[in-house]
Amino acid sequence: MLFKGSHILSIDQFSLRDLQTLFTVSQRMEPYAARQRMTRVLEGAILGNLFFEPSTRSRISFGAAFNRLGGSVRDTTGFQFSSMAKGESLYDTSRVVSGYVDVIVMRHPTIGSVREFAAATRIPVINGGDGAGEHPTQALLDLYTIRKELKRDLNGLRELKIALVGDLKFGRTVHSLIKLLSLLDTVHFTLVAPLELQLPADLVEAAEERGHTVRVTTDLREGISDVEVIYTTRLQQERFTSETEAEKFRGSYSITSAVYNDFCKTGTVLMHPWPRDSRAGAMELHDDLNSNPQLAIFRQADNGIPVRMALFALVLGVEDKVEATARDVSWYVPDSIGVS
Ligand code: CP
Secondary structure: OOOOOOOEOOHHHOOHHHHHHHHHHHHHHHHHHOOOEEOOOOOOOEEEEEEOOOOOHHHHHHHHHHHHOOOEEEEEEOHHHOHHHHOOOHHHHHHHHOOOOOEEEEEEOOOOHHHHHHOOOOOOEEEEEEOOOOOHHHHHHHHHHHHHHHOOOOHHHOOOEEEEEOOOOOOHHHHHHHHHHOOOOOOEEEEEOOHHHOOOHHHHHHHHHOOOEEEEEOOHHHHOOOOOEEEEOOOOHHHOOOHHHHHOOOOOOOEOHHHHHHHOOOOOEEEOOOOOOOOOOOOOEOHHHOOOOOEOHHHHHHOHHHHHHHHHHHHOOOOOOOHHHOEEOOOOOOOOOOOO
């Protein structure tokens, strides 16, 4: 893929070579993400961050990544604060906003909406999540995290064993992730979900056609017992026809500290694309795992910054100019971020 000037809409666009390029640049972005260095390479550029569905991580980390490259951000959140609430089309919104900014990130509740939006503009559009469709940048940062956690390069992930757990039907991050992991050599997937919430058949068939193994189970304990990575997801309540429909699945795949200690192999990495549902009765990754060193979810969320910085740098064609405007930061930065 030629990154420069491209829309980033689906994992289908990526090859293994693209991942190597992206992760090499992401690695170079680490000192900027860690607040050791700063750069002004995108000074003057503006990101339009359009979120028509709730978000904490994607909206803030896309914005922060752009800011850390020296660019500015214009946000809009929710239909009610945009002219779509007055009936404006995706086409009109896209044509107009692309006259104001240099690159757009969009999240929208309808599958295919971001592609439709991108078709109306020549500035790059990045899919921040389209309904139950895809969330490509989440999958990219997830794979970046798997590499870091397991301390292996992409070739070293051959024969990876990973369990995808939870709402695999509506969870767009797992849709993107299985496509992305399918670019590797012989991955062993275990899909742990109620039968009603299993991964769409076309995604399973595509993985199998590429030589990967896919095991399906409804039994959490069996599904997580022999894997290196557990990637669990939230029940996507907003995609169900009614709350009672979703309710019958809530909490059925909760991983607690006791479950982890009793059933997982030593060193199994725990991941989640966020947000995890911490309400009583949900707890897909229980709070009692918070001090478990194998809980990678906070490091995973942090990885959103270098990976999204790298994507912006590549899409805007400045990946080799970042250092030219760089210097050490002058403000106070703690030795480590978060709770030690
Ligand atoms: N992972 C993710 O998309 O989180 P947000 O919904 O908070 O953006």
